[in-house]
Amino acid sequence: MDLGNFGYPTATEKTTVSYYDVPEGVDVRGRYDQEFAKILTKDALMFVAELQREFRNHIKYAFECRKEAKRRYNEGALPGFDAATKYIQEGDWVCAAPPPAIADRKVEITGPVERKMIINALNSGAKVFMADFEDAVSPSWENLMRGQVNLKDAVERRISFHDKARNRSYKLNDQTAKLFVRPRGWHLPEGHILIDGEPATGCLVDFGLYFYHNHATFRRTQGAGFGPFFYLPKMEHSREAKIWNSVFERAEEKAGIERGSIRATVLIETLPAVFQMNEILYELRDHSVGLNCGRWDYIFSYVKTFQAHPDRLLPDRVQVGMAQHFMKSYSDLLINTCHRRGVHAMGGMAAQIPIRDDPVANEAALELVRKDKLREVKAGHDGTWAAHPGLIQDCMKVFNNHMGNEPNQIHTKKREDAANITEEDLLQRPVGVRTMEGLRLNTRVGIQYVAAWLTGSGSVPLYNLMEDAATAEISRVQNWQWLKYEVELNGDGLGVRVNKELFGRVVEEEMARIEREVGKDKFSKRMYKEACKIFTRQCTASTLDDFLTLDAYNYIVVHHPRGSPSRL
Known part of the structure; x- marks a missing residue:
């Protein structure tokens, strides 16, 4: 999994080691940056x-x-x-x-x-x-x-x-x-x-x-x-x-x-x-x-x-x-x-996001x-x-x-x-129906949001809506709930029940759709496959995690002991 360089100097860069000035008991493990150091002052950290x-x-x-x-x-x-x-x-x-x-x-x-x-x-x-x-x-x-x-x-x-x-x-x-x-x-x-x-x-x-x-x-x-x-x-x-x-x-x-x-x-x-x-x-x-x-x-x-x-x-x-x-x-x-x-x-x-090409x-x-x-x-x-x-x-x-x-x-x-x-x-219990399209939309939005999140974007335009962690969480927990209780999709006449086999097919088909929509080059560069693993694991877990982002957060924490070298 390639999450980028995150501040490590290449062999051709000249470096000097700089560290954040921290009070006792505080250890800053994030990459050192001169602009960040103006925020992470000793007094502010204290x-x-x-x-x-x-x-x-x-x-x-x-x-x-x-x-x-x-x-x-x-x-x-x-x-x-x-x-x-x-x-x-x-x-x-x-x-x-x-x-x-x-x-x-x-x-x-x-x-x-x-x-x-x-x-x-x-x-x-x-x-x-x-x-x-x-x-x-x-x-x-x-x-x-x-x-x-x-x-x-x-x-x-x-x-x-x-x-x-x-x-x-x-x-x-x-x-x-x-x-x-x-x-x-x-x-x-x-x-x-x-x-x-x-x-x-x-x-x-x-x-x-x-x-x-x-x-x-x-x-x-x-x-x-x-x-x-x-x-x-x-x-x-x-x-x-x-x-x-x-x-x-x-x-x-x-x-x-x-x-x-x-x-x-x-x-x-x-x-x-x-x-x-x-x-x-x-x-x-x-x-x-x-x-x-x-x-x-x-x-x-x-x-x-x-x-x-x-x-x-x-x-x-x-x-x-x-x-x-x-x-x-x-x-x-x-x-x-x-x-x-x-x-x-x-x-x-x-x-909603303005739809500029369709008045x-x-x-x-x-x-x-x-x-x-x-x-x-x-x-x-x-x-x-x-x-x-x-x-x-x-x-x-x-x-x-x-x-x-x-x-x-x-x-x-x-x-x-x-x-x-x-x-x-x-x-009061909400009313309405559950459909295959609902399952597909949850899956498609959830995977694309997690992929964007892993690569640094937490606010993502998808299908003319601005999606954030809240809507990704709805997608995740609804899929989990439907899988856990093998609900019947009763809104489109299919009469099928949601199980892991059906969900596996939906994930495969929606990944193919995402690739078509974003293009093969972008699909291969972005972390859609890693996001798919995370989202699928969350939806099929025996126990529902409290927050999707707690699991995904481990993928974006990059420790640099005592700060990383700064570039000259």
């Missing part, structure tokens, strides 16, 4: 190490609790509201008021921390750009450290990019979107940085390095005295929000800034978390700016939570939209909870986006997400037409029907 040492036992306990919850669900239990925290659910408390700088979040664009992407997203006309270290990024050392360099340059407004192929230069406009940063989830390690002999927690590395280098400039130039701003992914319980709140308080104390300066939106993208929304906001009440419907990961989590429940099989993933009762209930309850607590309720992702198909796709955004704003959402700059204008028009000059809908009249959503509403 800040990350202090966070790791203070909170690692809390993180380990949270994961033990996750394992215990998983055991209960696998034995037949269902998630639900916690009777022990009823006083929080029924209390009249509110979160701190949203900072004026981000009162208006009608449209937010998301994407990886690539240099050109950052510039285009900040210039897109969106209110917010969420720079993503998580689902939209393959977390190689190069991507993560280059992303930190890029964000520092962006906060300081000196970021630029020259596209040699197009002979075009990019720089920031005078008016730009507000910057939010999404660190990795609690579950992902940073294998290139060891603290006291253990891999660092990925999200503490992402948060710590970004906060350390940018908090002062950000508060002055973007936050009007507040910030930095963050998105927090993959939580399952309020105890995980409590850890984040403590991290924020420690960072504010260390930086000498007011408590409540840091603000964060939590993605509700796991099924257990939907029953913890009040508690999550309560733990973060000095630092919260709301919740977001992370609907793709939410579908993934539904399957994962009910992996041992054969009566809760999903239909084809394209049929699991917001019209499904359990999905609509999730969105409505999120809106009601956020507005009751005085914070933003953000809508879900529009993943008719492009208009049809845009109309779907407009209808989805109209549904969101009418339901009460304060803003929404888009994956591509080409969608911003249409999304913004829908929200502006409905909301007028109001920056948000936080203080509009609460919907009584949403206040009465029950556990049964949130757990």
Whole structure:
């Protein structure tokens, strides 16, 4: 398997050995780079190490609790509201008021921390750009450290990019979107940085390095005295929000800034978390700016939570939209909870990509986006997400037409029907059919996404949609579930059952299709065969892995003891 040179000098290169200056107990195993060294300073690494040492036992306990919850669900239990925290659910408390700088979040664009992407997203006309270290990024050392360099340059407004192929230069406009940063989830390690002999927690590395280098400039130039701003992914319980709140308080104390300066939106993208929304906001009440419907990961989590429940099989993933009762209930309850607590309720992702060579198909796709955004704003959402700059204008028009000059809908009249959503509403079984095409699409998308991820891309355009780790996870766990229970494909008249023999044929045929679609040269150079092995192994495993990326991450960790030689 050829993963590239990753910084090793060739025999013809003259080298001198340079190392990162690290505090005691910290070992940086990633390739040395002079630009990275400006991020990985001794003081910045000390800040990350202090966070790791203070909170690692809390993180380990949270994961033990996750394992215990998983055991209960696998034995037949269902998630639900916690009777022990009823006083929080029924209390009249509110979160701190949203900072004026981000009162208006009608449209937010998301994407990886690539240099050109950052510039285009900040210039897109969106209110917010969420720079993503998580689902939209393959977390190689190069991507993560280059992303930190890029964000520092962006906060300081000196970021630029020259596209040699197009002979075009990019720089920031005078008016730009507000910057939010999404660190990795609690579950992902940073294998290139060891603290006291253990891999660092990925999200503490992402948060710590970004906060350390940018908090002062950000508060002055973007936050009007507040910030930095963050998105927090993959939580399952309020105890995980409590850890984040403590991290924020420690960072504010260390930086000498007011408590409540840091603000964060939590993605509700796991099924257990939907029953913890009040508690999550309560733990973060000095630092919260709301919740977001992370609907793709939410579908993934539904399957994962009910992996041992054969009566809760999903239909084809394209049929699991917001019209499904359990999905609509999730969105409505999120809106009601956020507005009751005085914070933003953000809508879900529009993943469509402009279809430039087919105006008719492009208009049809845009109309779907407009209808989805109209549904969101009418339901009460304060803003929404888009994956591509080409969608911003249409999304913004829908929200502006409905909301007028109001920056948000936080203080509009609460919907009584949403206040009465029950556990049964949130757990209602989805309806629909399962088809051979659904199995094929899952397989095709999953393999292509993993291939791109292994070669450094975490956000991948496939079939006119922007796919990230969330949609790859849906593909994986749905295939696994269908195989485990040998489901009947009942939607296309075939009446066949999914088993390993059928899946093997589908994989072979879809690999041939991928080769035809991408071309033989590209197919041979990219890691499609390795990706196929990983994805197939995950789909056919006897036990469902919690995350596809945890397995794949081992393929992109490249250790260089004490850093690698730098090139002259």
